[in-house]
Amino acid sequence: MTEVAQLLVNGLVAGTILAVPAIGFTAIYAVLRFPNFTVASHATIGAFAGYVANTAAGFPAGAAVGVAFLVAGVSGVITDEVVLKPLRPSGALTAAIAAVALTIALENVIRFIWGNDLRGYDLPLRRDWQGAGLRIGPQQVENLVIAVVAMGALFLFLAFTRTGKAMRAVADNPTLAGIKGINAEMVARLVNFVGMGLAGIGGMLLGLDTSIDPLTGFRVILSVFAAAVVGGLGSIPGAVVGALAIGVAEELSLLSLAPAYRTAVGFVAILLVLTVRPRGILGERAF
Amino acid sequence: MATFAGLYALLALGLNLVWGMTGMINLGLVGFYAFGAYVSALLTKKAGWPMPAGLLAAMLLTAGAGVLMALVTARLRGDYLAIITLGFSEVVRIVASNEIWLTNGSDGISGIPGPWRGQVSPATFNLIFLVIVSAAVLVVFAALQRVRHSPYGRVLRAIRDDDQVAAVAGKPVIAFKVEAFAVSAAVLGLAGALYGHYTSYIAPEGFVPLISIYIVLALTAGGTGNNVGAVVGAFLVVFFLESTRFLTGGLPGLKPVQVAAVREFLIGASLIVVLRFRPYGLVPERIPRHATPGAG
Numbered sequence: 139m140t141e142v143a144q145l146l147v148n149g150l151v152a153g154t155i156l157a158v159p160a161i162g163f164t165a166i167y168a169v170l171r172f173p174n175f176t177v178a179s180h181a182t183i184g185a186f187a188g189y190v191a192n193t194a195a196g197f198p199a200g201a202a203v204g205v206a207f208l209v210a211g212v213s214g215v216i217t218d219e220v221v222l223k224p225l226r227p228s229g230a231l232t233a234a235i236a237a238v239a240l241t242i243a244l245e246n247v248i249r250f251i252w253g254n255d256l257r258g259y260d261l262p263l264r265r266d267w268q269g270a271g272l273r274i275g276p277q278q279v280e281n282l283v284i285a286v287v288a289m290g291a292l293f294l295f296l297a298f299t300r301t302g303k304a305m306r307a308v309a310d311n312p313t314l315a316g317i318k319g320i321n322a323e324m325v326a327r328l329v330n331f332v333g334m335g336l337a338g339i340g341g342m343l344l345g346l347d348t349s350i351d352p353l354t355g356f357r358v359i360l361s362v363f364a365a366a367v368v369g370g371l372g373s374i375p376g377a378v379v380g381a382l383a384i385g386v387a388e389e390l391s392l393l394s395l396a397p398a399y400r401t402a403v404g405f406v407a408i409l410l411v412l413t414v415r416p417r418g419i420l421g422e423r424a425f
Numbered sequence: 426m427a428t429f430a431g432l433y434a435l436l437a438l439g440l441n442l443v444w445g446m447t448g449m450i451n452l453g454l455v456g457f458y459a460f461g462a463y464v465s466a467l468l469t470k471k472a473g474w475p476m477p478a479g480l481l482a483a484m485l486l487t488a489g490a491g492v493l494m495a496l497v498t499a500r501l502r503g504d505y506l507a508i509i510t511l512g513f514s515e516v517v518r519i520v521a522s523n524e525i526w527l528t529n530g531s532d533g534i535s536g537i538p539g540p541w542r543g544q545v546s547p548a549t550f551n552l553i554f555l556v557i558v559s560a561a562v563l564v565v566f567a568a569l570q571r572v573r574h575s576p577y578g579r580v581l582r583a584i585r586d587d588d589q590v591a592a593v594a595g596k597p598v599i600a601f602k603v604e605a606f607a608v609s610a611a612v613l614g615l616a617g618a619l620y621g622h623y624t625s626y627i628a629p630e631g632f633v634p635l636i637s638i639y640i641v642l643a644l645t646a647g648g649t650g651n652n653v654g655a656v657v658g659a660f661l662v663v664f665f666l667e668s669t670r671f672l673t674g675g676l677p678g679l680k681p682v683q684v685a686a687v688r689e690f691l692i693g694a695s696l697i698v699v700l701r702f703r704p705y706g707l708v709p710e711r712i713p714r715h716a717t718p719g720a721g
Contacts, residue, residue, distance in 0.1 A: 167504070172504065173504045173507055173508055225701060228700070228704060230502075230503065231448075231450045231503050232704075234450065234504065235450070235452070235645075235700065236697050236700050236701075238452055238634070238638065238641075239641075239642075239692075239694070239696040239697050240693065240697060242634070242638055242689060242692070242693040243689075243693030243694050243697070246686040246687070246690040246693070247690065249682065249683075249685075249686040249689075250683050250686040250687065250690070253682050356634070360512050363511075363512060364512075367505070367508060371505070396523055398519060398523040399519065401515065401516075401519060402520070405509075405512045405513070405515070408508070408512060409493075409497055409509070412501065412505060412509070416500065416501055416505075
């Protein structure tokens with residue numbers, strides 16, 4: 139019983155962290171209507187930006203996450219402007235193909251600079267907290283707090299600021315938003331910045347738990363897709379619900395499957411949800 | 426090298442059937458390729474099946490996987506198929522790396538039988554295999570060319586351009602899509618199976634997502650929608666791969682991992698450049714037109 143409870147705790151923590159890049163993926167989908175697979179490379183870029191800030195500049199994990207957000211966000215805007223935006227008129231699927239090519243190109247920029255070695259963050263060693271037969275690492279808790287703060291900030295931004303409302307309007311009905319004078323191009327840039335920034339935070343949070351290498355982002359991509367699709371592609375609350383569900387399901391799968399299959403759980407979840415409820419748990423409404 | 430170009434041509438032809446002709450995406454080409462390779466390798470090596478039976482089984486099972494994915498996403502936007510195929514290729518790699526009792530894990534399967542391997546000199550073996558692969562390319566090419574010029578191919582193109590119009594015209598769109606995807610998956614599986622028998626060794630690391638990019642690049646550079654373009658593109662890509670190996674080999678002061686990174690970067694970047702500046706490829710698609718019998 140404790141084992142299940144422990145796995146549930148781990149799953150909820152993992153799911154909360156997974157929600158961050160999943161929100162990034164789904165938010166970009168909601169506004170730009172194509173699956174931007176570069177979340178994989180931007181998670182890696184964020185992880186490495188945070189790594190540099192942490193090990194070379196000596197930032198603590200919390201501040202390094204801010205660097206991860208900024209660098210991944212800026213890279214997201216620039217690469218979209220240069221590579222993906224000109225291709226969007228040729229169709230969502232052409233842009234999706236280009237995004238896969240772009241993610242491989244960016245991943246290799248990282249590989250060129252840092253090589254394939256596993257790298258760890260410079261973190262203080264701390265003992266796990268225990269209680270009621272459960273254990274949780276202080277780093278896990280810190281990651282959880284960072285993830286929740288990032289998501290809370292995003293919700294406040296989308297709910298209360300003028301720009302946030304404009305983003306939701308474009309996601310909901312681009313034509314109507316255009317008539318109302320909302321600049322769709324600015325909104326596109328903004329959603330790329332925020333979405334890829336969140337992917338960057340996600341990549342770094344995953345790396346804080348283990349280690350990072352150029353494939354950090356690619357390894358988690360299946361879970362990110364699964365979270366977004368299970369919750370309803372294009373729905374931000376859906377991404378959160380989906381990520382929690384995937385996080386818990388992946389951990390519970392450890393009861394009967396080898397750990398390597400954790401990511402395959404996401405794929406099975408996508409197949410099941412698309413068969414039973416193709417719009418996902420919360421449907422496609424953006425917010 | 427020519428054999429590899431032939432295998433890539435098969436993959437590009439398979440992709441052309443779904444992406445070029447039907448407008449469905451498959452971003453997990455390498456997953457189908459790997460799946461076919463493992464099926465045939467396991468059946469011939471562990472179960473002792475003859476190679477043609479292994480090839481056939483590879484085609485059937487890959488087609489089955491394709492049917493499953495096409496059916497699940499049949500009523501949804503193409504984005505879902507993109508996600509699910511990309512996911513599939515990862516799952517194939519995970520399973521291949523971890524079901525050690527079956528696939529030998531990351532050590533891979535070696536000693537996959539090939540036709541007359543060991544009885545003839547390696548050069549003759551390569552020649553035999555080149556003939557087999559060329560024959561496969563010719564047969565698939567001829568079959569897909571036939572599809573392209575048939576009323577069936579016309580329906581596929583109609584679905585690509587506007588599936589609602591095709592549905593209004595009374596065509597069972599979903600059935601067409603699933604069939605096209607299944608046939609394409611079978612071709613990809615065939616290419617994978619041939620690859621295994623040719624190299625006699627397969628391992629999960631041999632099936633990286635980059636291969637999917639090679640093939641999309643081949644088809645886009647050659648001419649999407651065009652079987653001739655698919656074959657031409659495949660040869661171009663193999664030539665390009667070999668020449669980047671040659672070029673990056675001459676870069677001074679770089680570690681091997683950096684050289685590999687430069688090559689992979691160039692491949693990703695060239696696909697982006699082709700998509701942007703030469704979206705119709707070298708051999709642009711020409712919609713076949715036939716004189717209507719009895720007209721005029």
